[in-house]
Amino acid sequence: MALKVLIVGSGITSAITCNYLRERCRSSCRVIVWDKARGVGGRMSTSRSPTMDSCTADLGAQYITTVPENIEASKVVYSTCFTKGLLHPLQSLIEGMHTFPKNTVHYVAPRGMNSLVKEFLTADEVQFNRLVTSVTQNGNKLDVETKDGYKDTFDVVVLTMPVPQILQLSGCVESVLSDDKEKREALSAVKYSSRFAVAYFYDKTLEFDVPWSAKYVVDDELLRYIAIDNKKRNSSATSAVVFHTTVKFGEENIERDVADVQRDIEKHINTLFPTWPKPVSVKCQKWRYSQATAVYEGSPGCITLIQEPLLIAGGDGFTKSTFDGCITSAKAIVNVVEKYITKELAVEGNR
Incomplete structure (x- = not known):
């Protein structure tokens, strides 16, 4: 039975x-x-461009931060991730990242965060x-x-x-x-905190005029985090850029129509990065329950x-x-x- x-x-x-x-x-x-x-995937979902399968973006979780003791304690999970190439060490610069203990390690998911969910x-x-x-x-x-x-x-x-x-x-x-x-x-x-995430999808691999693969934005009322997602994931795949809003903006706008919020976010992005290429398509994700704060x-x-x-x-x-x-x-x-x-x-x- x-x-x-x-x-x-x-x-x-x-x-x-x-x-x-x-x-x-x-x-x-x-x-x-x-x-x-x-x-x-839940909050580890990976979105795909509607026009090109090779162009994907993580709109939720961005990378995994852990310590050797936790890897050892969950050896079955981590060894599967490493053996199957689901996690690779973070190799590029994330500007403004928090300071972590000395033995902390960071990993990215080359095939997108939802590849971990699909595996298990x-x-x-x-x-x-x-x-x-x-x-x-x-x-x-x-x-x-x-x-x-x-x-x-x-x-x-x-x-x-x-x-x-x-x-x-x-x-x-x-x-x-x-x-x-x-x-x-x-x-x-x-x-839980609330926020919005926006993905800019492109039709080719691009070079952006910034030294980082991702950046935590300081003193901006709308944006908190930006990632050149394929670069962050150590991938040569088609470019995608991800933007996360501040928690304050998310909480103040969570009940608004997503399309209206998307227009406001895009307008703000254009102000901050006027020379960046226009995306082929855009996706806006509302995370009513983003991360547990208590x-x-x-x-x-x-x-x-x-x-x-x-x-x-x-x-x-x-x-x-x-x-x-x-x-x-x-x-x-x-x-x-x-x-x-x-x-x-x-x-x-x-x-």
């Missing part, structure tokens, strides 16, 4: 959770992933355009329903979306948190909302918004799920 496990969200926490479950519970569970988007998302089934709106307890099962009315039943449900989206779910999540005010308050205290108290990696049937929540809101933070959360999730599966199968075997 294999338990049916649903993971809501297809970001890096979900992907690594899938990978660990496949290693440790291969024959005892069937893992299904639902995501509201049209593709994998070893689910039995992945379905897109599934916006979950409710989770309802049905005996020893959980019924999960989407915005368009699609419904299915699972033995275990893992929520990896941003915490504010978890708080919006109806059904047993709502009722559990009504009874457990302490847990609701702790979840409500989790906060995480769940104690950074537990995940929390259990219902013990039986098992409903748990995890992700960077329960650790920190880094690659290592997401790995930590995935490990915590899998520890809980594996114990539950082992217990359930033992009970089933004794019947």
Whole structure:
């Protein structure tokens, strides 16, 4: 007997959770992933130019910062990334980068950040355009329903979306948190920054008149970060430039129409870089939940909302918004799920 496990969200926490479950519970569970988007990645998504497949840009996470101890602690994940060429050492200049401890190392994803998610998302089934709106307890099962009315039943449900989206779910999540005010308050205290990201896509490889591959902008009311994305990724691929707004601009404009915001951002970019070539196409991404600025108290990696049937929540809101933070959360999730599966199968075997 294999338990049916649903993971809501297809970001890096979900992907690594899938990978660990496949290693440790291969024959005892069937893992299904639902995501509201049209593709994998979450905040590690990689966008492609609508006119040229070779032109891609990371609109979310830009590079991975870690230390040797964390690489050793997550050897399986990192060795896969290194062996398969998914991560390369950062070789170019990022101007204005924070000062890090001496042994800190930085990596880029030559094929885009979502290549990491795709590598580890070893689910039995992945379905897109599934916006979950409710989770309802049905005996020893959980019924999960989407915005368009699609419904299915699972033995275990893992929520990896941003915490504010978890708080919006109806059904047993709502009722559990009504009874457990302490847990609701702790979840409500989790906060995220908001920002916009814009990608300029080109139809050839260009040289820009700057010495850096990426730069943190200081004292600009609108832009915080700029990256010549192919240069940052040590790639000779077609050029793409990424711009991230300040958190302040993001929070002040998050409810506006994206097309209107895009026009304002492009106008500002043209003022700062009037000699840069015009892009072939432009994409503007709204990140309502960009990075966790205040995480769940104690950074537990995940929390259990219902013990039986098992409903748990995890992700960077329960650790920190880094690659290592997401790995930590995935490990915590899998520890809980594996114990539950082992217990359930033992009970089933004794019947």
